[in-house]
Amino acid sequence: xxxxxxxxxxxxxxxxxxxxxxxxxxxxxxxxxxxxxxxxxxxxxxxxxxxxxxxxxxxxxxxxxxxxxxxxxxxxxxxxxxxxxxxxxxxxxxxxxxxxxxxxxxxxxxxxxxxxxxxxxxxxxxxxxxxxxxxxxxxxxxxxxxxxxxxxxxxxxxxxxxxxxxxxxxxxxxxxxxx
Amino acid sequence: xxxxxxxxxxxxxxxxxxxxxxxxxxxxxxxxxxxxxxxxxxxxxxxxxxxxxxxxxxxxxxxxxxxxxxxxxxxxxxxxxxxxxxxxxxxxxxxxxxxxxxxxxxxxxxxxxxxxxxxxxxxxxxxxxxxxxxxxxxxxxxxxxxxxxxxxxxxxxxxxxxxxxxxxxxxxxxxxxxx
Numbered sequence: 026x027x028x029x030x031x032x033x034x035x036x037x038x039x040x041x042x043x044x045x046x047x048x049x050x051x052x053x054x055x056x057x058x059x060x061x062x063x064x065x066x067x068x069x070x071x072x073x074x075x076x077x078x079x080x081x082x083x084x085x086x087x088x089x090x091x092x093x094x095x096x097x098x099x100x101x102x103x104x105x106x107x108x109x110x111x112x113x114x115x116x117x118x119x120x121x122x123x124x125x126x127x128x129x130x131x132x133x134x135x136x137x138x139x140x141x142x143x144x145x146x147x148x149x150x151x152x153x154x155x156x157x158x159x160x161x162x163x164x165x166x167x168x169x170x171x172x173x174x175x176x177x178x179x180x181x182x183x184x185x186x187x188x189x190x191x192x193x194x195x196x197x198x199x200x201x202x203x204x
Numbered sequence: 205x206x207x208x209x210x211x212x213x214x215x216x217x218x219x220x221x222x223x224x225x226x227x228x229x230x231x232x233x234x235x236x237x238x239x240x241x242x243x244x245x246x247x248x249x250x251x252x253x254x255x256x257x258x259x260x261x262x263x264x265x266x267x268x269x270x271x272x273x274x275x276x277x278x279x280x281x282x283x284x285x286x287x288x289x290x291x292x293x294x295x296x297x298x299x300x301x302x303x304x305x306x307x308x309x310x311x312x313x314x315x316x317x318x319x320x321x322x323x324x325x326x327x328x329x330x331x332x333x334x335x336x337x338x339x340x341x342x343x344x345x346x347x348x349x350x351x352x353x354x355x356x357x358x359x360x361x362x363x364x365x366x367x368x369x370x371x372x373x374x375x376x377x378x379x380x381x382x383x
Contacts, residue, residue, distance in 0.1 A: 027206075028326075029235065060214075061317075066370075128334060131313040155310070202259050203252075204250065204252065
C-alpha cells in the first residue's frame with residue numbers, strides 16, 4: 026500500500042541537495058497546512074517562509090547547543106516556521122475549555138504532519154526542529170505578542186538516507202479497554 | 205496527485221456505518237502511530253483501544269455538554285484513545301528543554317495525524333475529540349499518574365459526507381521572512 030510507504034519511509038532529514046524547491050511544490054506544501062483540521066476549525070497557524078540570509082543566520086544563532094539541525098537552518102533550500110495564535114485552539118469565549126489550556130501545540134502538530142508527509146510524497150525531506158531559544162527566534166522573525174513559534178522546519182531534496190530509529194512495538198504501547 | 209486528495213478529502217466524521225473494521229486495518233492504523241516521529245524519538249504515546257460497552261458509556265459520560273462527537277463515542281465501530289507519558293517529549297535529564305515545557309501535545313498531534321490520514325487512505329472516517337472531562341476519562345480507562353489522555357478518536361466507515369469547513373487562504377497566513 027503506497028500510502029503506508031510514505032508514513033514508513035519518512036525520515037528526519039538534515040542534509041539537502043543543492044537544488045531549489047520549485048514554487049508549485051512550495052505552494053502544495055502550504056496547501057497541505059491549509060487543509061489541516063483544527064480545534065473547532067480555529068486554524069491558529071501562521072506560516073513563516075524564511076529566505077533572507079541574515080534572518081536565517083539569526084535563527085541559526087537561536088539554536089540550542091548541540092542541536093543536530095543547526096546547519097540545516099541556514100543550508101536548507103526551504104525553511105518554514107510554524108507559529109500559532111494563542112488563546113484560540115482549545116478556547117471558547119476567551120476561556121480554556123479543558124485542563125490542557127492552549128491546544129496550539131496539538132493543532133500545530135497536526136498541521137506540521139500534513140506538511141511533512143506531503144513533503145515526503147513529493148520526494149522532499151524535512152525535519153521538525155523544536156530545540157532552540159524560542160524568544161530569540163521570535164525576535165528574528167518579528168513574531169508579535171499573542172503568538173508563539175514552537176517549530177522550524179527545514180525542507181529540501183534529501184542528501185542523506187538515515188536508517189529509521191528503533192520504534193517501540195505495537196504490543197508495547199497498546200492497551201485494550203484499560204491501561 | 206493522489207496524496208493531496210487524502211489531505212483534502214479528509215473530513216471530521218462523527219457518523220459511521222454499522223460495519224466492523226477488519227483486524228488487519230486496525231493493525232495498519234496502529235502501525236501508522238508507531239512510525240510517527242517524536243521529540244528525540246521519545247515515542248511518548250500509549251494507545252487505548254476501547255471495545256467494552258461499559259467503558260464506552262463512561263467515556264461518553266465524560267463528554268462536555270454539546271460535544272458533537274458524544275454519540276460517536278459509543279457508536280463508532282472503533283474507538284482509540286491517545287495517551288502520552290509526561291516529562292518525556294521536550295525533556296532532557298528530567299528537565300524541560302524549552303519554554304513550552306512538555307511537548308506531549310505536539311508529539312501526540314503528529315501521531316494522531318498519521319492515524320487519521322492513514323484512516324482516510326483506507327476508506328475510514330475519524331474525528332479528533334478533545335472537549336471532555338479528561339480526569340473522568342482517565343479514570344474510566346485506568347490511566348495511571350504520569351500520563352495524560354488528551355484525545356479520543358472514533359473511527360469507522362463514514363455514514364456522512366460533510367462539506368469542508370471554510371479554510372483561510374494561504375495569503376492570509378503566509379509571511380515572508382518577517383511576520
